[in-house]
Amino acid sequence: MRSWSSPSPNRGGVCRVPGDVRGIVLHSIEGSLEGALRTFARQGGLSAHYAIDCGGTVVGIVLEGDVAFHVAAFGNRPALDRTRPAWLVPYDGWFSAVNARSVGIELVGFARTGFTAAQYASLDAMCAGIAMRWGFPADADRVVTHASLQMDRLDPGDGCDWDALWGAVWTASPGGIGGWSEGDREIVELVWALGADASGVRGWIERLGGTMRRGKRVR
Numbered sequence: 001m002r003s004w005s006s007p008s009p010n011r012g013g014v015c016r017v018p019g020d021v022r023g024i025v026l027h028s029i030e031g032s033l034e035g036a037l038r039t040f041a042r043q044g045g046l047s048a049h050y051a052i053d054c055g056g057t058v059v060g061i062v063l064e065g066d067v068a069f070h071v072a073a074f075g076n077r078p079a080l081d082r083t084r085p086a087w088l089v090p091y092d093g094w095f096s097a098v099n100a101r102s103v104g105i106e107l108v109g110f111a112r113t114g115f116t117a118a119q120y121a122s123l124d125a126m127c128a129g130i131a132m133r134w135g136f137p138a139d140a141d142r143v144v145t146h147a148s149l150q151m152d153r154l155d156p157g158d159g160c161d162w163d164a165l166w167g168a169v170w171t172a173s174p175g176g177i178g179g180w181s182e183g184d185r186e187i188v189e190l191v192w193a194l195g196a197d198a199s200g201v202r203g204w205i206e207r208l209g210g211t212m213r214r215g216k217r218v219r
Contacts, residue, residue, distance in 0.1 A: 005060040008040040010047035012067035012095055021064065021134040022087040022101045023142045024127055025071055028111045028155040033059065036106060046070065048104035050126065056118030058126065064133070067095050070104030073150040082151050085144055087136070098149055103130050111157020120164045127165075 029036045033053045040047045040061055047068045051059045062068040073080045074088060075096030091097040105126060107115050131138035145160070146153045 003058040003060060006037045006040070008047040008061045008068075009043050010040065010045050010069050011062045012069075012099075014065075014067055014100075016065045016067070018135055020101065021103060021130075022089070022136055023085060023103075023144060024130055024138075025098065025102045025104045025144055025146055025149065026123075026156050026160070027070060027104060027106045027146045028115075028157060028160075029106045029108050030110055030155065031108075033108045036108070037061075048106045050104075051106040051108060052119050052122050052126075053108045054116050054119060056116070056122040058122055064103055064130065067099050068104050069095070069099060070106075071096055071098040071102070071146060071149055074098050080150050080152060083148055085141065085149070087142060103134075107156055111155045111159055114159030114161060115156070117164070120161065124165060 027048065029051065033051060036051060037059070039045060047062050048070045049060070049062045049064055049068045051061060053059065073082060073096060074084060074091075075098075088097050088101060091100050093100060105123065107119055107123070109115050109119075127138045127143055131142065136142050143165075146155045147157070
């Protein structure tokens with residue numbers, strides 16, 4: 001999975017911290033990558049955190065710690081609101097509540113025709129990585145579609161292969177990120193609070209847990 005950047009000026013530089021990001025929103029670009037990047041580059045418009053092209057290349061657009069402008073629902077236009085996810089905590093700031101609390105991923109292509117195996121492979125790894133970095137389960141409650149949130153949107157559409165998505169998310173994170181216990185999450189949050197790198201914590205939790213289950217003391 002190769003990656004390159006095409007920064008957008010359409011972002012809120014709020015330096016989000018662990019606990020701020022609570023979910024992932026999936027979109028379809030409904031066109032080409034080039035066209036989307038031109039749109040994202042226009043000052044005062046839309047953006048997302050990432051786009052994934054048909055070959056699986058990931059394009060970084062807005063840093064995860066910043067807010068991207070990818071969903072209008074649950075902001076100052078309540079007529080657009082569809083289904084409020086349980087993780088969407090109250091928010092009355094300048095951004096929509098969804099933008100303030102999520103990472104937005106755009107899939108290059110069209111909702112009616114679906115997406116490629118390479119896109120799913122990159123998307124699966126991204127969902128697992130984002131959930132690990134921000135400390136939430138990568139499950140069907142936290143990885144949602146634009147259409148599920150906003151009345152006037154249909155993306156990523158019926159062409160999205162959800163079986164392929166969930167199957168590879170669990171492959172990318174053995175045991176499933178959704179299998180984290182409250183204790184696991186507390187450990188990750190503590191490591192983050194200390195300013196340390198929490199990316200390898202889950203692996204140590206699994207190794208220690210496996211050792212303890214075999215009846216051996218861990219020193």
